[in-house]
Amino acid sequence: MSPAARRPAPRRRPKRRIDAPRRAAYDALRQVTGNDAYANLVGPELLGQRHITGRDAAFATELLNGTCRLQGTYDLIIAAASGRKLGDLQANVLDVLRLGCHQLLSMRVPTHAAVAASVDLAAVAIGERVTGLVNAILRRVGEHSMDEWLDRLTAGLDEALARAIRSHHPRWIVDEYARLLPADELDAALAANNIAPRTCLAIRPGLSTVAELVDAGAEAHPRVPTAAYWPGNPGDLAAVRDGRAGVQDPGSQLAALAVVEPDAPEGPWLDLCAGPGGKSALLAGLAREQGTWLLASELQPHRAALVAQALRAYPEPHRPQVIAADGTRPAVAPGSFARVLADVPCTGLGALRRRPESRWRRTPQDLAALVPLQRALLRAALDAAAPGGVVAYVTCSPVAAETTEVVEHVLAERPEVTRIAPDHQLWPHRDGTDAMFRALLRVPADPAGQEPNRRR
Template sequence: MSVQPARRIAFEVLDAVRSSDAYANLLLPTKIERARLSTADAALTTELTYGTLRRLNYYDRVVELAAGRPVDRIDPPVLDVLRIGAHQLLAMRTPSHAAVDESVSLTASVAGRSATGFVNAVLRAIDRSTPEEWTGRVLATARSDDERLALEHAHPVWIIRALRRALAAEDRADELAELLAADNASPRVALAALPGLAGVEEAGEPTRWSPVGVALASGDPSRVPAVAAGRVRVQDEGSQLAALALSRARAIEPGERWLDLCAGPGGKSALLGADAALGGATLVANEVVPARAGLVERAVAALDPRPEVRVGDGRTIGDEQPAAFDRILLDAPCTGLGALRRRPEARWRKSPADVAALTALQLELVASAAKALKPGGLLAYVTCSPHLAETRPAVQEAVERHGLVAVDTASALRGVTREPLPTVDGAHLQLWPHRHGTDGMFIQLLARVNR
């Protein structure tokens, strides 16, 4: 049986995410390019992949109810086919015959003909009820209000609770449902025009906040000539603001040395490096994983002068190069709860145990960055997570143990952004997908006072 390329690629990505912890946002574009899919087929496989990954727990509950058995008793490849089929029937409103017939063909290809009857029966059972009826059945299985939210909005319960606490810290707990819905919406593609190399007008319309941001209405960004040349890069507007908060918070003095402490995959390094070059500063981009350092090399390839890319453990730089840098970006490893709309599988991959390990690492990196910062220097502590354990403790550590001073980050960005950012009281800046249309970046500028 022949299988439509868009559906086969979606299955291959889901299979790789499940079996080898692949990242969909890295693997899917590569597969689409290699398959030379048309624009329509690329859009279809993107929706099949991301849409299924976002609502994985919901579709698993639907499959369990339709099949009459737990999903852990279904062969994983067959389950992936059923998940993709359920997404087509319940969210995409794909015609029944197309969704079922293509799923049966895909099953024969990846799991053998013996499984096709089961897949056919389960999907036809799903198709006999409306999406609204399935929502009612699924939510009726919830054992608590938080589990009901988790099923309705396709987030693990622990993430629901973490996001509620983070919003409550801003007296915005009533925005939880809006935030969860934003996590499940397909984000627009944002681009960054590297200063000195490209203008915003070359690639599209200006974004709302970032002065170098470009909104791509539709289409493949790699087909934009400036993107292909490396002068414009795909980058969320929140990530742009995290880099610009450091590079534009104050005037650049020629000869300054800058450090991107955890640089991979290099998007912020490219933007920092471009601003550094215009101001007569130099940038060192450090990354502990050699393969990710290679991504940084490619990200900064268009810059002149090109930043130095260093492979090393960021936790040792403070001892190796004390008081060596005027500005440091610490984009700390984190759970990524602020970027679930772009990396939907991350919500199913992380657990509360990951938070403890990551916060310990974040504190070690803060200590190293503080040692590496010159008197009078500026440090930007950034996480792509609003989780309170990944934001405030590191800032508190920097102030109380390492002698840094918190800088009013929202005020520092007022002269940088195109429009004033809606913010709350406090020295930090917390961006939100539902409020700002960006990833959920936490940004805190810290300074070492001259002595």
């Protein structure tokens, strides 16, 4: 037998396998970090497409959302453990490392399993050439607990920066919170942003009831009459599938309900910035109950389509109208609407627990760019209101520059407009809701002195 014949065959590398939940979390994270997708949208979409359900879906959801929520902290840990600048790592490798960090430091995944699964994920999704690097970095990460890493990262830092790192927030957001809250509430408020919210449903008035949801297994909200908590997949409910109920934070529901509380003239209602449609769907039913109708306006056609989808269960010919129009230049006659909701575009910093990636995506420059738009939309909302009409200015943010300061600026221009009630700010740590802000305003009555017909 020749020497060649006696030579042993080369050993084949065992075939790598990666479980479906981790692969789904990785693919979703790549869309979030690479394409500016939203984790709360792309994650469920991928899970549905790949038929991942039950405990596997819960694992993938926590892995994706938790990684996004703590991304800034994990990036500091990866840089320290690797001795590299983040820019020296491939973007897809960095995402594998972030997912690995979350499993090692924030989930009940044994160290060896977290490292091995991350190495396999890197091999399958990227290539064998990066597995050694991923293995080495994650082994160093796993040498310390989260608390130990936080102690290392914050050693010698000033109190505010250390609080930002320990609470997993950018420094500028911590500074904004510190300006708004008593010192003894600051840590609780930041911590609340790191707790995933319960799924809350909103009924479509006239189409479903909270009692129907409770009969199906939901829990009625103690303070919001249109809301109920749902413990499972909302798509399991017939009312949600049919469009007779939808997912909506209780704070968002309270903001919409506020525009209905004060007396107002008779006449149609306007949702000036309606996308994606949750508040429109709630208000549409309430308007029908009062014998009137709602117009929903949204700038972007694709978001206007989402509004129409949210309103689909309301029967013709009384289904609310939806238009694609610029809210700063409404396609309606001035003084036409008894009630106007202006839920304006904002930083979304009130929904950090629901949109985990947004804290790392938003910057102070975004805030500065939004304020002129917010002022313009509030002016347009006031213009659209009928004499004696009610306007609700709403943002999903606690930041003063886009809440109270916008209102004060516009009211200084229009001293004839009055506040109906004090401005109100919700907080997750106080109210169990997103940090929604609302101001209720009234435009002056008919200058001829005639009081309009009012309806509650």
